[in-house]
Amino acid sequence: MNSHEKSGKLAGRVGLITGGAQGIGRAIAERFQSEGAYVVLMDRDGATASETVRQLTEHRPSAPTIFLQADLSDPDQVHRAIDDLKNRYGRIDVLVNNAGIELDKPIGQISACEWDRILNVNLRGAFLLVQHALSLFPESGGTIVNISSIHATHAFPHSIPYACSKAGLLALTRNLALELAPRRIRVNAICPGYIDTRLWEEYLRHTPDPDAVASQTTALHPVGRRGLPADVAEAALFLASDGASFITGTNLVIDGGLTIRAHA
Template sequence: MRLDNRVALVTGAAMGIGAAVAECFLEAGARVVLFDIDAQALSLRESALQDRGELLAIAGDVASEADVESAVARTLETFGSLDLLVNNAGIDLAGKAPDFSSSDWDRLMDVNLKGAYLFSRYSIPHLAARAGAIVNISSVHAIVSYESCPAYDAAKAGMLALTRTLALDHGPQGVRVNAICPGYVDTPMTQKWLDSVPDRAATLEQVRAVHPLRRMATPRDIAEAALFLASSRASFITGATLVVDGGLTIYGR
């Protein structure tokens, strides 16, 4: 699967899934814009990928309309077009509703859902000119509810609704919009969570056990799925949700 002569913008690209998507797309021939709020991590990722192809690193907040508008403008100034958008940026805040502050709710929604909306809003006019595509990185939390995750579950479910509506609205312009629902992925965010639990080894074994494939995904597993949805191989797929979870959601809990 190739993305030659295509320009892709990936949010949350400094580490984890976003970094893997950026690397995968560069290997497939795309020119890639890496967008992330963590300027230091972004600089390190830019250095690590600079010999893989043409890229541009932009530090900013997906929840800031000014940052989003500027990032799209800089992409066009640098590369002349925008073909692909991967909305991957996200944060994870947990807590049951009575203990979950409205400020935490707002911040999570701003990053995990509003950010995808803002980047889609400013990108779609340019994607339409190039028969482009959007890939939204949602989560199995959009399909199966988890305890103490009201905001995260709601935001990820919202991404699927946003995916379907954007696909419906902009399909006539040739823009495809699809979503991926990963399960557990071996990312820095997951490692941070594992480090916070009382028995890391036991928890890791439990995580593996609820996957019929008996492992977590690697970021590359998700990146390859994103590459497929972004490529011409998926030219007649839009409004779809691709569950890439090692069988997690079919496991009887």
């Protein structure tokens, strides 16, 4: 057992991270593990998740990372996954609702099924997880971190379902923070800006000139770069740790100053 397992910021705590197979979720899992947490990943992508689990477990064999496969839009799958977590650990200390999907279409081309899919995964999935996991939080409390987006507070072209789902996640965050405060469960949100992830790369590939779009996007940031998954992971670690014990119901924007410039 290394020093972080004994005295890290999340030493001995059980952290469940949805969408943890890659990107921001994986970065959060790696950071939590480095601070002594027992990491549980939930994702629908079993192939990618298995490789992430293997690498995390190799890094810390004394506390193997657990993978729970579930589609967050399916209440039965969510319920079974939480039951599995209960059987393995008996509790949860930190829940990170990170899983999310996007859709880049104008309003006239969005089907009702596409709308439902985005809202079901991004918003209802978080609601279902909190609802089913609530009984596993100890009497000493815990933390919930919801990964929202700057799309929740600022308008961008062709992102209506995604923006609505992320705005709903902010409302869920505030109301959960109020309702769960007596149980000593803190609830906060993070709004990332442009982060270099698989979703961002997929978006670029569908643009006429990916290199030009990437350069233009970078130029929008006062700090001179786009974000990295590790930037969001550091924020998630802070909100999940005792260092944020007096913080609940807030929204931490991680966007390199992008939205400040939007208001300038």
